[in-house]
Amino acid sequence: MKHIAIIGSGFGGLAAGIRLRARGFKVTIFEKNERVGGHASQIKTKGYTFDMGPSLITAPDIIRNLFQSAGKRVEDYMELFHLDPYYRIYFHDKTFFDYTGDSERMKAEIAKYSAEDAQNYDRFMRDAKGLYDAVITEGLGSTPFMDIPTFLSFLPKALKLNALYPAYSFVKKYFTNFRTRFTYSFHPLFIGASPFTAPAMYLMIPYLEKVGGVWFSKGGMYAFIQALEKVFLEIGGEIRTNSPVDEIIIEHSRAKAIRVHQEIINVDAVVSNADFNHTNRALINPKHRRVWTDPAVNRLDYSMGAFLMYIGTKKQYPELLHHTLILSERYKELVADIFDNKILPEDFSMYLHVPSRTDSDMAPPGCESMYVLIPVANLASGIQWDEIKQAYADKVLQFLEEDFGMQDLRANIEVLELFTPQDFADTRNNFLGSAWGLVPKLTQTAYWRPHNRYEDIDNVYLVGTSTHPGAGVPGVLLTAETTEKVILADMKP
């Protein structure tokens, strides 16, 4: 039986592990940290449970398909709740949209501020469906884009759909009110891209949410990770935690082994789920890298960072929904400060995840478990997070209590833990503390994203956020399917 080593146990590593083990390979996942999950890790303290990263579950068909690849059924491993509304978006003037996939209710929300925008909703959704069909229904997302002809075959369709337009410019053609424009253009931020530069292709997400719903797994996102871990172990996979891979050993242009601590483990192939920059610069000797030299990988555009506050409160806040966005007045300028100017501005937009609104087990009775996520510049900014993080957190709490109106917030905090871009770098090897890997912009999408078969070494493969299609949990789960196809074309178990 051929042995495949997977480096990293994020959604990408676990999904690839399940698929490859189910095909008959011997598969071992090596994870540097104590527990599996990567960005989707968990904190449990004083009766509160916090998901550390991803919180929205979308595209249940992609999840179902993954379980089916191992002959399993999702419902035997986790319980999913449908959320409706999907989220609440508070604008700077305290008006809000309750965002849902239900067309009539959504049109009524939009019509409060613009009748014309409400009329254009169906046309927007029809065109977003075109993007969705190309990526999901017609399988673009799970097609390996490793040569120019495959990419060129998609080009006429992409042009017809305006899929290569910047997302925000695409949305502007349908909507005039700033609220509607934000609501249908911001989704690239969920996957680490600027709405002002990401291709409109990613606007398939509003349609994906509409058609597939937004879900939550009982026990939190980590219950999803544990379900994948369980499936993988049940079908005979092996997981080694506290096992950082220090080197992929290459001989005659092929990966022969990996080195973990001082142990050498022979392998037939390696799949890296670790950060792309780290995989190259830390794990593969430069003499084996002709395409991905150090300057080439450093030149790539790495996405923003995230400042996270995990907060447990003795008081509940019903004005927050399970998913809530609270926005600054600035949109384009704020995004530019994060992505281009790389500064920490005075204002912030934030996303709050409050799972205790849906699942009372996530916090002690009468309490609330939440996290605040603020998109910030990555470490290329030079921001010294260890020096400023407490003051920054205090400023956010003051804003939430005094400006936004969360009554007595600070007096009711029982748990407060912070996680900064520096922590992403230190604990998960994310280059520049980038929380989303390579920015999914046009020149880093499809053929231009690092290929599922690593360009420099034939039996090294990539899975996860920085390969095709990448970015966001559904995209990352699809990378596992795409990489599986490439591996099966290359070798038999």
Ligand SMILES: Cc1cc2nc3c(=O)[nH]c(=O)nc-3n(C[C@H](O)[C@H](O)[C@H](O)COP(=O)(O)OP(=O)(O)OC[C@H]3O[C@@H](n4cnc5c(N)ncnc54)[C@H](O)[C@@H]3O)c2cc1C
């Ligand atoms: C705060 C936040 C919120 C998000 N919210 C959402 C959301 O709501 N919905 C959504 O769809 N997406 C969301 N995302 C994106 C989503 O989390 C990611 O796309 C996805 O989790 C990435 O998975 P991955 O498998 O690519 O990598 P990761 O989760 O980063 O896993 C990589 C793993 O590799 C390990 N590793 C690194 N180096 C080594 C080494 N040398 N040896 C062994 N192991 C190593 C790391 O420790 C890590 O466990 C969010 C991301 C963040 C940061």
